[in-house]
Amino acid sequence: xxxxxxxxxxxxxxxxxxxxxxxxxxxxxxxxxxxxxxxxxxxxxxxxxxxxxxxxxxxxxxxxxxxxxxxxxxxxxxxxxxxxxxxxxxxxxxxxxxxxxxxxxxxxxxxxxxxxxxxxxxxxxxxxxxxxxxxxxxxxxxxxxxxxxxxxxxxxxxxxxxxxxxxxxxxxxxxxxxxxxxxxxxxxxxxxxxxxxxxxxxxxxxxxxxxxxxxxxxxxxxxxxxxxxxxxxxxxxxxxxxxxxxxxxxxxxxxxxxxxxxxxxxxxxxxxxxxxxxxxxxxxx
Amino acid sequence: xxxxxxxxxxxxxxxxxxxxxxxxxxxxxxxxxxxxxxxxxxxxxxxxxxxxxxxxxxxxxxxxxxxxxxxxxxxxxxxxxxxxxxxxxxxxxxxxxxxxxxxxxxxxxxxxxxxxxxxxxxxxxxxxxxxxxxxxxxxxxxxxxxxxxxxxxxxxxxxxxxxxxxxxxx
Numbered sequence: 322x323x324x325x326x327x328x329x330x331x332x333x334x335x336x337x338x339x340x341x342x343x344x345x346x347x348x349x350x351x352x353x354x355x356x357x358x359x360x361x362x363x364x365x366x367x368x369x370x371x372x373x374x375x376x377x378x379x380x381x382x383x384x385x386x387x388x389x390x391x392x393x394x395x396x397x398x399x400x401x402x403x404x405x406x407x408x409x410x411x412x413x414x415x416x417x418x419x420x421x422x423x424x425x426x427x428x429x430x431x432x433x434x435x436x437x438x439x440x441x442x443x444x445x446x447x448x449x450x451x452x453x454x455x456x457x458x459x460x461x462x463x464x465x466x467x468x469x470x471x472x473x474x475x476x477x478x479x480x481x482x483x484x485x486x487x488x489x490x491x492x493x494x495x496x497x498x499x500x501x502x503x504x505x506x507x508x509x510x511x512x513x514x515x516x517x518x519x520x521x522x523x524x525x526x527x528x529x530x531x532x533x534x535x536x537x538x539x540x541x542x543x544x545x546x547x548x549x550x551x552x553x554x555x556x557x558x559x560x561x562x563x564x565x566x567x568x569x570x571x572x573x574x575x576x577x578x579x580x581x582x583x584x585x586x587x588x589x590x591x592x593x594x595x596x597x598x599x600x601x602x603x604x605x606x
Numbered sequence: 607x608x609x610x611x612x613x614x615x616x617x618x619x620x621x622x623x624x625x626x627x628x629x630x631x632x633x634x635x636x637x638x639x640x641x642x643x644x645x646x647x648x649x650x651x652x653x654x655x656x657x658x659x660x661x662x663x664x665x666x667x668x669x670x671x672x673x674x675x676x677x678x679x680x681x682x683x684x685x686x687x688x689x690x691x692x693x694x695x696x697x698x699x700x701x702x703x704x705x706x707x708x709x710x711x712x713x714x715x716x717x718x719x720x721x722x723x724x725x726x727x728x729x730x731x732x733x734x735x736x737x738x739x740x741x742x743x744x745x746x747x748x749x750x751x752x753x754x755x756x757x758x759x760x761x762x763x764x765x766x767x768x769x770x771x772x773x774x775x776x
Binding site for chain 1: 622624625626627628629630632635636637639653654655658659661662665666667668670671672673674675676677678680681684685688691720721724729730731735736739740744
């Protein structure tokens, strides 16, 4: 049985031409208009409507995800267990040395009055939405402008930097993770203070760009925010170098990073509301 | 009128699934695209005109739900809906291989087109890397989901006809 054709193909061609032109106009307007333009406002409205849906999805699927996570943990092999034990030993020794550094740091801060820099205010938030498509790394949290959250504020997990708020409604906000292709974080290597920019990518790979070839970088080096640009406070943990290499044709090193925070498995985050965000968002927002 | 309402319901259901469920069905970094499946199915059932119109609506919803530029998926789904709808005349209700083949080709084409547009707009990544990490896995995942979505949605959209799609699957 063949389905009947319900329309004239030439009419359909006319329809698609009109719609394609409309698509191109909307794309152009999106790039040309400001944050207060009609399409941006329409998106903000869509996000406000979608937030409860995302929260429902998060709530409903949580037990299933918990079971899956538990099941995957059952598969820890002997080699993984041995590696974890070895890592635990190393971390214990590192904690001891870091404790010394922390105490020294505290004394220095007291001496130079750096306590003022701790005037950051923060608000806790729950993750209520995950990325809705494959092409971006953006999550939704349950705090919005009613809680003092504004666009451009840094967002942290207990392990380290997560990203930055890029849009805010009354009771929700969207956070662009540092793995997103449009993300850029002014950062530096803690050990040698070499500065660069932590960038995400479509593939999810995080890199530290613009570090000169003369700088010595090795796997395990800790990356922290540099404070340049004023978006992120200085000293927030970003991640750890996993590999560094050089190509003859490049001015800079190719440095790959493992983010400190588990960016997609997290459930609670902290928004630093005490920082004054400049309007560095990118991606047309 | 009785053909418009099921179509609107299907698009709204696709939007709700995309916002509320798709993030939790992600495999690796690949999130299924329910709106794409809705557009392709409607285009196969209704033809190129409705396919393009629904593609426009669904593409706008997809772009507005995300945080990237508004427009790329709008353009991609409009054209995908139209081109897929051109195959409408060749769809035999009892057949399953041709619809699935069209669905697979349409999803891969849409993913590649979207990636290329992002690349042109300066928001994309290296083509081959993106192809193997996003486009191809996305097309495979969406095609697999189409096995579940297409028969039910096509049946829902054409309740007045005796659609028996997939009954010969065995």
